Amino acid sequence: MRNTVFRRLMSQEFGEIRAEMLARDHVFSSLGNRTVDQALEAGLPAKEIWRAVCEVFEVPPERR
Template sequence: MRYTLFAKLVHDEFGQAQGEWILHSHVLAAHGKTANELVEDGEDLKQVWETLCDDFRIPAERRLGQDTDK
């Protein structure tokens, strides 16, 4: 996953401002670090996204982003 897709998924799900806040302040339960720290450490972006989804109980049908074919 590229960072642009990761950022889009975060912003689509949480909104721009709240998404940015979550990335730099929410400590992911499974890792003990924020998403931004994990990204800086070179962690797989798909795994970081999945962990965010788990922490915030995002249902499976919303984990792939918004449908833009409309």
Template sequence: MRETELWARMTKQLGSAYAQVWADQTSLAGLGNRTVREALGAGVPCKTIWRAVWAALELPASER
């Protein structure tokens, strides 16, 4: 997964403005208590980040 796809999926679920805020402010246990932006900066693969986002948002399996 590329970063553009990660952002597209987050935008679909959260809306364009809130996805950015959420990515900056929400620490996810699945990312070692980092935010999405921190994880991206640390080089965490986008697929791993999406799985953590998916779990945190409790999205249906079809969105995985």
């Protein structure tokens, strides 16, 4: 998954502003206690990050 696809999915699911805030501020234990932005910077695959976001925020399977 490309980062652009990941960002689009985030915006579609949470709205543009909330998606940006979540990516910047929410720390995910499953991402090594990193935010989405930090995980992307560290080189974690966007698909892995999306799965973590979906798990924590209980995104329905049809939108994962």
